[in-house]
Amino acid sequence: MSFLSLENASVSFGAGNSKIKILSDLNLEVKENEFVAIIGFSGSGKSTLMSLLAGLILPNSGSIKMKGKTVKEPGPERGMMFQNYSLLPWLSVYQNIELAVHQVFPHFSKIEKENHILHYLEMVNLLPAKGKKPHELSGGMKQRASLARTLAMKPEILLLDEPLSALDALTRANIQDEIMRIWQEDKRTVVMITNDVDEALLMADRIIPLTIGPEATLNDPFIVDIDHPRDRTTINANRNYKKLKVNVTNFLINMNLEAKKLNLNPHIPMPELTPDHLNHSRSNRTF
Amino acid sequence: MSEKRSDQIKYSILKFLDVTGFTVLDPVIRLIFREETDKQCKAIGKFLVVPILFLFFCLTMWWKIAPQHKTKSGEVPTPDKVWNSAKINHTFDYRETTKSEDFIARSESRKEILKQVQAQIVSIRSEAEQAKNQVLLMEEKFKNDFLPSKLEVPNTNLSNYLTEVNILSNRRKEELNVLKAEVMNGKTTKKEFVHFLEEQDKLVDQEKKILKELRSVISEIRSQKFKPLEKARSVYNNLANELQFLKKREEFLTKSNRSVRVQEANDKLQLSIEDLELATTEKDIYLRAKKVIRQKESIARLEGQQYASAVTVYKQIKRSIFTVLCGFLMAAIIAIPLGIMCGLNKVVMACLTPFISVFKPVSPVVWLLIFQIIVGAFFPDPETHPFFLFFSSIPYIGSLNINPALVFSACTVAICAVWPALVNTALGVSSIDKDHINVARVLRLGFKDRLFKIIIPSSLPYVFAGLRISLGVGWMVLIAAEALSSSDGLGKFVWDEYQNGSSYSFANIIYACFVVGIIGFCLDRIMIVLQRIVSFDGGTTSV
Ligand SMILES: Nc1ncnc2c1ncn2[C@@H]1O[C@H](COP(=O)(O)OP(=O)(O)OP(=O)(O)O)[C@@H](O)[C@H]1O
Numbered sequence: 001m002s003f004l005s006l007e008n009a010s011v012s013f014g015a016g017n018s019k020i021k022i023l024s025d026l027n028l029e030v031k032e033n034e035f036v037a038i039i040g041f042s043g044s045g046k047s048t049l050m051s052l053l054a055g056l057i058l059p060n061s062g063s064i065k066m067k068g069k070t071v072k073e074p075g076p077e078r079g080m081m082f083q084n085y086s087l088l089p090w091l092s093v094y095q096n097i098e099l100a101v102h103q104v105f106p107h108f109s110k111i112e113k114e115n116h117i118l119h120y121l122e123m124v125n126l127l128p129a130k131g132k133k134p135h136e137l138s139g140g141m142k143q144r145a146s147l148a149r150t151l152a153m154k155p156e157i158l159l160l161d162e163p164l165s166a167l168d169a170l171t172r173a174n175i176q177d178e179i180m181r182i183w184q185e186d187k188r189t190v191v192m193i194t195n196d197v198d199e200a201l202l203m204a205d206r207i208i209p210l211t212i213g214p215e216a217t218l219n220d221p222f223i224v225d226i227d228h229p230r231d232r233t234t235i236n237a238n239r240n241y242k243k244l245k246v247n248v249t250n251f252l253i254n255m256n257l258e259a260k261k262l263n264l265n266p267h268i269p270m271p272e273l274t275p276d277h278l279n280h281s282r283s284n285r286t287f
Numbered sequence: 288m289s290e291k292r293s294d295q296i297k298y299s300i301l302k303f304l305d306v307t308g309f310t311v312l313d314p315v316i317r318l319i320f321r322e323e324t325d326k327q328c329k330a331i332g333k334f335l336v337v338p339i340l341f342l343f344f345c346l347t348m349w350w351k352i353a354p355q356h357k358t359k360s361g362e363v364p365t366p367d368k369v370w371n372s373a374k375i376n377h378t379f380d381y382r383e384t385t386k387s388e389d390f391i392a393r394s395e396s397r398k399e400i401l402k403q404v405q406a407q408i409v410s411i412r413s414e415a416e417q418a419k420n421q422v423l424l425m426e427e428k429f430k431n432d433f434l435p436s437k438l439e440v441p442n443t444n445l446s447n448y449l450t451e452v453n454i455l456s457n458r459r460k461e462e463l464n465v466l467k468a469e470v471m472n473g474k475t476t477k478k479e480f481v482h483f484l485e486e487q488d489k490l491v492d493q494e495k496k497i498l499k500e501l502r503s504v505i506s507e508i509r510s511q512k513f514k515p516l517e518k519a520r521s522v523y524n525n526l527a528n529e530l531q532f533l534k535k536r537e538e539f540l541t542k543s544n545r546s547v548r549v550q551e552a553n554d555k556l557q558l559s560i561e562d563l564e565l566a567t568t569e570k571d572i573y574l575r576a577k578k579v580i581r582q583k584e585s586i587a588r589l590e591g592q593q594y595a596s597a598v599t600v601y602k603q604i605k606r607s608i609f610t611v612l613c614g615f616l617m618a619a620i621i622a623i624p625l626g627i628m629c630g631l632n633k634v635v636m637a638c639l640t641p642f643i644s645v646f647k648p649v650s651p652v653v654w655l656l657i658f659q660i661i662v663g664a665f666f667p668d669p670e671t672h673p674f675f676l677f678f679s680s681i682p683y684i685g686s687l688n689i690n691p692a693l694v695f696s697a698c699t700v701a702i703c704a705v706w707p708a709l710v711n712t713a714l715g716v717s718s719i720d721k722d723h724i725n726v727a728r729v730l731r732l733g734f735k736d737r738l739f740k741i742i743i744p745s746s747l748p749y750v751f752a753g754l755r756i757s758l759g760v761g762w763m764v765l766i767a768a769e770a771l772s773s774s775d776g777l778g779k780f781v782w783d784e785y786q787n788g789s790s791y792s793f794a795n796i797i798y799a800c801f802v803v804g805i806i807g808f809c810l811d812r813i814m815i816v817l818q819r820i821v822s823f824d825g826g827t828t829s830v
């Protein structure tokens with residue numbers, strides 16, 4: 001039995017003439033302790049898919065099940081990290097996380113609660129900014145605060161909507177490691193949206209492309225059969241990795257071309273840019 | 288280290304200015320701390336000096352234009368007259384407070400004050416006598432100067448006028464006599480005579496016009512000459528008033544003083560008690576015992592007595608502010624919960640919308656009359672009603688003389704102020720960011736948590752924006768309501784001055800206009816500060 005599943009789910013927005021089907025006929029099976037990455041172009045409906053998985057919107061047809069039970073409403077066991085962060089602007093970073101922690105772990109003592117919050121703030125490197133209000137934070141800081149809030153809820157399944165898109169390379173690599181560690185050590189299940197193929201290949205067990213909307217649907221997954229834990233310094237050498245990267249990239253390019261109905265040469269030479277470069281620069285430069 | 292401290296002080300002052308909305312003073316503070324002096328000087332020039340110059344320009348225009356418009360209550364007062372009326376009101380209030388303090392002064396301090404007052408009386412009396420002599424002197428001089436023969440006319444037109452009028456009237460009379468004779472002997476027809484008389488009327492009008500101009504020229508000269516006399520008189524009047532005030536003080540410190548009168552009454556009581564001891568017949572004992580009881584009662588009454596001070600403008604201000612705050616509080620207590628319910632629930636919104644739409648545009652005057660009737664019915668006998676007795680027993684508020692008029696004024700303020708707060712709160716609650724609701728849903732917050740942790744905090748800026756409008760509306764409504772219903776307060780002050788129509792009353796009305804405006808401004812500023820405190824986006828609030 002799968003942990004989280006979509007069966008022929010479809011989602012439409014609007015009513016009457018202006019009704020458009022954003023997602024159609026989605027089928028997805030996420031196993032327990034699996035790491036699924038979803039890639040797709042902007043506006044194709046990835047965030048909508050996330051809201052669907054979280055239970056924030058209900059499918060117009062088909063169904064969504066978690067552990068065999070139909071999902072009817074959102075809940076803290078499916079921890080959602082919103083693409084636009086959704087921090088409460090009248091609360092400081094600390095208080096934002098406190099609100100979630102207080103609700104999810106009501107039995108925590110004062111000290112337990114504080115330690116818990118500080119632990120996650122430290123994880124995303126936000127301890128110095130814990131007293132700041134969201135409007136005093138940079139985009140990347142907000143993103144990290146939002147991630148810390150989601151992680152601090154310790155949900156069974158993490159639904160991360162482009163969690164690292166606004167971060168610099170170094171912070172990004174650090175937090176990637178943290179997410180992977182949490183996923184492995186705490187045996188969580190993760191569904192993550194990303195636009196970065198390297199990131200998906202480094203972290204995920206499966207990469208599922210979402211076709212271009214409207215009526216976007218999930219395509220056949222790419223299985224990333226590289227053993228965990230993966231090391232970003234050596235993964236470039238992995239033959240599987242290279243092959244997958246070419247496949248996924250080509251798939252995306254083709255999908256885009258198909259959508260645009262343009263007849264261009266699909267074999268655009270890819271720049272030889274790999275996470276390797278990142279690591280070199282990391283050792284040479286001091287940030 | 289010391290530099291850091293001064294920086295801290297600077298930034299806390301700047302922050303304070305920012306929160307209170309006095310950002311115009313920002314460059315001044317920066318200049319004092321010597322930060323980019325050139326830039327600050329420019330900013331001060333643009334945003335402080337220019338507005339101040341403009342203010343002076345407006346004052347001068349006022350000064351120039353005001354006296355040209357003559358009204359029933361005299362000329363439109365100039366700024367100095369308004370300032371003077373502010374001073375007079377201040378003095379009046381000071382005197383009333385002093386008298387009421389004198390009235391309750393006791394033993395040693397009473398004697399101390401009495402000594403000072405008596406010394407002042409002596410010195411003021413001699414000053415007043417001098418001033419009086421001065422006035423008499425001036426009056427004499429004025430009478431002499433104003434003999435028509437001695438009138439010096441600066442622009443020589445006066446004699447022209449007189450000769451012109453003389454010529455006109457003489458010609459008219461002559462012609463009339465000639466024509467009368469001609470009509471009699473048939474040289475002229477009667478019809479022509481009528482025509483001639485019409486012409487004559489025109490001449491008379493012309494004469495009148497010239498004479499009128501003449502009169503105004505004379506009165507102008509007269510008033511120029513009159514000025515020193517007027518000044519001497521006002522000096523004397525001021526001194527006489529001061530003297531009268533001091534004499535009144537003396538009285539309040541001696542024979543009218545509360546403790547003195549209590550003492551006297553006690554002495555009498557002592558005598559009566561002795562009398563009672565001496566009484567022998569049954570009837571005498573009864574009557575004298577009764578007398579003792581009566582005297583004891585009157586002493587008790589005397590001890591609780593306060594000076595019945597006249598109503599000064601400051602008292603009216605206090606009362607108006609108290610009333611507007613009561614009404615505003617009532618409005619907030621009604622509007623905020625209702626607004627939240629409207630924002631949360633479409634059914635409640637649908638139920639209330641007709642009421643809001645119909646009652647919102649109703650004029651405050653109508654509400655005032657309605658509440659006057661309703662509140663009047665609640666308190667048929669206000670003097671003994673427990674509601675008012677309760678309020679009069681509260682220390683500070685008791686002195687404001689809470690009565691039904693205050694209650695219905697406050698109710699009128701409340702009903703007019705309720706709408707902006709209600710509508711804004713409903714808007715704030717219903718326009719809450721969907722993302723924030725999603726957070727609450729993911730966390731499965733209960734209704735109470737959702738309300739107090741998400742909905743109310745997120746709508747607070749709207750709520751306070753609404754409350755700010757409400758307070759502004761309430762203040763405007765209150766002044767009108769007080770004027771209309773003659774309920775004590777600033778509005779009544781204005782109305783009384785209007786009815787009174789003395790030479791100062793127009794200036795007093797304009798003075799009240801400034802007082803109302805400045806208080807309204809202060810109330811608004813307080814609301815801005817509150818609004819800034821609850822706003823979480825760090826944005827500025829419009830002033
Ligand atoms: N509440 C809504 N009402 C109507 N249309 C919507 C709504 N939310 C999303 N859409 C539409 O659904 C489509 C998918 O939106 P979605 O936010 O899921 O895209 P996305 O894949 O997450 O894009 P991005 O990568 O830019 O975040 C868009 O075309 C958008 O216009």
Ligand SMILES: [Mg+2]
Pocket residue numbers: 046047048083161
């Ligand atoms: Mg999205």
